[in-house]
Amino acid sequence: MTIGSVTKKTLVQLAVILVMAVNLIPLIIALSTSLRDPNNKTNPLNLFSQISFESYRTAFERMHFPQALMNSIILTGISVIFVVLLAAMAAYPMARLKTKWSKFLYLFFLSGLVVPSQMVLIPIVQMINSLHIPTSQYTPILMFITCSLPFSTFLYTGFIRSGVPEEVEEAAHIDGAGLFRRFWLVVFPLLIPVTVSVIITQGVWIWNDYFFNMIFISRAADSPLPLAMLGFLGDQQNPTQWNVLFAACFLCALPLLVAFLFLQKYFVGGMTVGAVKG
Amino acid sequence: MNSTVMKKSMYFFAIPALLFYLIFWIFPILRLFQYSITDYNGFSQAYNYIGLDNYKALFNGDTLGISVKNTLIYTLVTVVLGNIIGLALALLLNMKMKGKGIYRSLAYIPTLFSAIVVGFIWSYVYIPDYGMISTFLDKLGINDDNLNFLGSYSSALYAIILVEIWKNIGTTMIIFLAGLQTVPNDLLEAGKMDGCGPWRLLQHVKLPLLATAITINVTLSLINGLKAFDFPFIMTNGGPGTSTNTLIYSIYKMAFTEQLFGKASALGVIAFALIIVLTAAFVIRMNKREVSA
Secondary structure, eight states: OOHHHHHHHHHHHHHHHHHHHHHHHHHHHHHHHHTSOTTOOSOTTSTTSOOOOHHHHHHHHHTTHHHHHHHHHHHHHHHHHHHHHHHHHHHHHHHHOOSHHHHHHHHHHHGGGGSOHHHHHHHHHHHHHHTTOOOOTTHHHHHHHHHHHHHHHHHHHHHHHHHSOHHHHHHHHHTTOOHHHIIIIIIGGGGHHHHHHHHHHHHHHHHHOOHHHHHHOOOGGGOOHHHHHHTTTTGGGOGGGHHHHHHHHHHHHHHHHHHHHHHHHHHHHHHHHHHHHO | OOTTTSOGGGGGGGHHHHHHHIIIIIHHHHHHHHHTTBOOOSSOSOOOBOTTHHHHHHHHSSHHHHHHHHHHHHHHHHHHHHHHHHHHHHHHTTSSOTTHHHHHHHHHGGGGSOHHHHHHHHHHHHOTTTSHHHHHHHHTTOOOTTOOTTTSTTTHHHHHHHHHHHHHHHHHHHHHHHHHTTSOHHHHHHHHHTTOOHHHHIIIIIHHHTHHHHHHHHHHHHHHHHTOOHHIIIIITTOSTTTTOOHHHHHHIIIIISOOHHHHHHHHHHHHHHHHHHHHHHHHHHHHHHHHO
16 A cells, blocks of 8 residues: 555545535534523534533423424324325336326326425315314324325335236235235235335425424424424524524434434435435 | 236225325315416405406516526526535545445434424524624634625525535435446446546546436436425525515415415416426436437
């Protein structure tokens, strides 16, 4: 190894650290500020000058963290289960049948990707009002499921086409299994890799969504985490509130950060399954 | 394939998803067209058909032009800058170095935060006097009294675009990194043997092989940009003035704060047409290029 290649390596390493620092500095400052007492108003740039969890305690109480966390888990959990079942089922005929209809269905679902959900919401709010359907904590789930279908059916269809050979089904057919059992007992278990990526890609956006929750949920006790954050809107203009605001931000992000720490491989793999297959 | 195995009755599997999709996605879009020719206000059930008045009002007013212009700027900048930065980051983190995995994870972290959290943190970055950028400039002794990123007409839009790029860069990078893993090593070696420098390797070997990743990233950021809503909503309320009004934010504001559901629906129809045309034009173009490549 020459001296030249050693310095090149060091330069690359330095460049990476510099890029990362610039990229993550807002998060680092926010983290350091959140670890201060609520009334500690020293310059935020003095990183980690105090380590205290007082601001976290205040934020924890103000956003009713345990309840908001529970609401988030319920909303995301129910939505994701339905997305997986509905999208996998819908993808099955789209991947297997080679008719005009199946091609149409595929494009029909895929075209939903470009429609902004805020637009669809005007008629839906009207529909719910005029039919006097009571909105509840669970109303956003309907929208979460619907909005997740285009991308999820796209992932499942691609995976069944290229990753589940028709021969395995033929064998089951010869053994006398009907369509229903063939799908649930033979095909569905083979879809685990793509199911993981559907759960992660859709789970992350549903977990982080504040918009549908904001429109449909009116009781504070029903708020999931991102909606509980909305209660801090306006505080970002007020420097005296920053310590608590940032603590709330990290409390809100904590569950996904923890999940990412343990399931990193799946997060990164999940993002790319659809991408590379394209 | 044997048609007794792959039966038409498979279509029944699509029915549950199709029902959701039709009721909560397709039907509302059709209703949007209907509302766009009424004076519906969102509350009273009685409304009148007023023909194309909503459209006329939109084409005569300022909102439509400003929103379209802002949305196009937003989209263009996020697509171009987001992909260049994402590709650069992917190339950097694809080099041989210690702790590569950790750096990749760190770069991915911003994508895990909710838009609302990202909006809060970046509001702090931009705020005058006390904010991160102001404090930095103060330390360096640079006068920043007139610096108000979110409060000035000329910079607010670009300030929130930067936040959008920052939030999505992790996803873009991961997709590029996955694409880079498919570049065969012997091809790079062959290029080096032929005397290609790093730039020419990138231009003639890596980029053509990244075509799929580029298509996906550009398509995703294009759709994302045209649908921009979060940061105008959380960080600027469309302001100052109308300088950060994107199409979708304008629709939301018209419908839910000004109670003009009819007019908002008309704007929705126009936005819908614009988004479909732009995305379709782009996808068709991209498909042609990939086939010929």
